[in-house]
Amino acid sequence: MKEEDVEKIKELIAKKDTEQLKSILSDMHAADIADLCNELEAEDARYIYLLLDNETAADVLIEMDEDARNDFLKILPSDVIAKRFVDNMDSDDAVEIIRNMDDEKQQEVLMQIDDVDQAGDIVDLLKYDEDTAGGLMGTEMVVVNENWSMPECLREMRQQAEDMDEIYYVYVVDDDERLQGVFPLKKMITSPSVSKVKHVMKKDPISVNEDTPIDEVVQLIEKYDLVAIPVVDSIGRLVGRITVDDVMDEVRERGNRDYQLASGLSQDMETDDNxxxxxxxxxxxxxxxxxxxxxxxxxxxxxxxxxxxxxxxxxxxxxxxxxxxxxxxxxxxxxxxxxxxxxxxxxxxxxxxxxxxxxxxxxxxxxxxxxxxxxxxxxxxxxxxxxxxxxxxxxxxxxxxxxxxxxxxxxxxxxxxxxxxxxxxxxxxxxxxxxxxxxxxxxxxx
The missing domain is CATH 1.10.357.20 (SLC41 divalent cation transporters, integral membrane domain)
Structure with missing residues (x-):
């Protein structure tokens, strides 16, 4: 953001001008609000967050610079982190912010999550090495059974999609939850209603194992022009998916790291570091x-x-x-x-x-x-x-x-x-x- 805009918002925060701040924030994208919070002190950023609805606040938090975000989370109670942020995030984003907390704070946040299934997913994801596909994947996805008919498939897809922000692919599994294919949305429109999913699905989709290194995941997504890639366990069961936006963040971070190593910097560094x-x-x-x-x-x-x-x-x-x-x-x-x-x-x-x-x-x-x-x-x-x-x-x-x-x-x-x-x-x-x-x-x- 421009320096004069940041200064104006700082003045409004000092004056506690809530109405004008809400008006300004309502016209801003979550990524722009995150840039603003990166420029503010932790207490001022906290004031901004109090003016946002829960969904926007969660989007802003995940867009923030990692160091600024960690400083901000340190001053927040565990119940606020859980109910205001984690409850409104995809599992992979929630894992990203919880992973950087100490063990005690992690346990406090996890205990405050209302959705037991979501908390369980986060606990499972935290066990993976962050440099593997398992450490980067999320569990939110639309999954259908290969033996379902078109009406049954459509009904289930509608129900699953209610809790999702984006749908990249519809994955097809067998009765043992093993990945069998990808269901093209076009087929749902053009295929007769009596057809079963397994008759119209695209078989043998590109997938990665949960312990596949991130570098290989990036190469596969780039090579096959994917917007998401499914993750399976050692016996082929579908356990999650990795989206291209998560991969791009990882590519950028690794590119910055490699550039800094080549330039003679021994660790990650930003221009605003002390x-x-x-x-x-x-x-x-x-x-x-x-x-x-x-x-x-x-x-x-x-x-x-x-x-x-x-x-x-x-x-x-x-x-x-x-x-x-x-x-x-x-x-x-x-x-x-x-x-x-x-x-x-x-x-x-x-x-x-x-x-x-x-x-x-x-x-x-x-x-x-x-x-x-x-x-x-x-x-x-x-x-x-x-x-x-x-x-x-x-x-x-x-x-x-x-x-x-x-x-x-x-x-x-x-x-x-x-x-x-x-x-x-x-x-x-x-x-x-x-x-x-x-x-x-x-x-x-x-």
Whole structure:
């Protein structure tokens, strides 16, 4: 929201001008009210929530920034959270806000939920790892039996739909609750009333297991252009569904995390985080970078005689280090992206290394040749720098490309997030190795 609009609302809150605030809020979307609450202090946000109906308040809460939402929930009694918010949320949204509470607060909120079935669903969902399909799914869905007739199916669908905000798909199960298919709504109109559901359903729908990693869920929804995907247990029983809006939130969060890792931030961070949190997120990689710089200075300190004989060699230290870091970061970024979108398989490690080696060979040849021509013109054919810098650049580019490819693919095989290989880690490593290669080649040619 615009700063002047936020200030105006703060003034109205200070004046307790309830009527004007209600008028403003009634014209706002839940996501916009959430943005407003993100800008307000927890007590002011609480005042805003008191003016909203329960359904809108629940929608606003789930749209809020996670840190602002957690701060807000800390000042609310458990019965208010349960009856005003959780009772008006889908199970997956309720789990999202309850999961971040401590165990005692979770129990208090769950005990205050009026609908025992809803409370039971939430308890069951909280048992799943949040990085799996089970941890992201909701239980609200329209389910019909494959043996029902069209009139019976329609009657049941109407009854189930009364308590749902959106209907994405109608899922078909057998008598044992195992997923059998998806019921196309068009068939309900065009098929004769005597037909059974199993005669018109779309069989073998795309589904995921409850312990399927979120990354795989995202890939399936993207590949098959789904707006929701059913979740089944180990014996094929339908237990829930994941909608595309839940997946998009997860994709955005993971994208932000990977970008921050590549940028040298050790944990999730927002621009409005306090100084301590921002420092804690940035400092670890800066300290590692400092150690890398000290390591470089120690390496260079062992070659005082070389610099005394060829002082011009010092001019190319930034070139060697910078080129190695850039090439390594490029290679690792391409691999991480390929692993993330499933276009690259870790089983093809050697194939990818071979491909990257060819690309590196072309790049290294062009770069080293251009630098050689420059040094030939400046220093002449007999100068050590003409050969040393070019050969070192060639070696550094080749090493950085292969290293930047191997490390993330190795981490993926070890079930470690390959995003940590990008950015500072690759750059610092290549910087140190690059200096060793540069100075070693220079000494060998002297």
């Amino acid at each position: 100084v301590f949190k921002q420092t804690r997120a940035r400092l670890p990689w800066l300290l590692i970078g400092m150690l890398g710089g000290i390591g470089n200075s120690m390496i260079l300190g062992n070659f005082d005689d070389t610099f005394a004989s060829h002082p011009e060699m010092a001019l190319y230290i930034p070139l060697i280090g910078g080129t190695g870091g850039n090439v390594g970061t490029q290679s690792s970024a391409i691999v991480v992206q390929g692993l993330a979108n499933n276009s690259l398989d870790v089983d093809n490690t050697f194939k990818q290394i071979a491909k990257e080696s060819v690309v590196a060979l072309v790049n290294a040849t062009i770069i080293s040749l251009l630098v050689y021509i420059y040094n030939f013109i400046r220093y002449g054919a007999q100068a050590t720098v003409s050969y040393s810098v070019s050969i070192s650049l060639f070696a550094v580019v080749m090493f950085a490309s292969i290293f930047g490819t191997v490390v993330p693919m190795t981490l993926e095989k070890l079930k470690v997030d390959p995003a940590i290989a990008t950015g500072p880690f690759i750059q610092i490593t290549n910087d140190i190795i690059g200096m060793l290669l540069y100075m070693g080649i220079t000494v060998a040619l002297s």
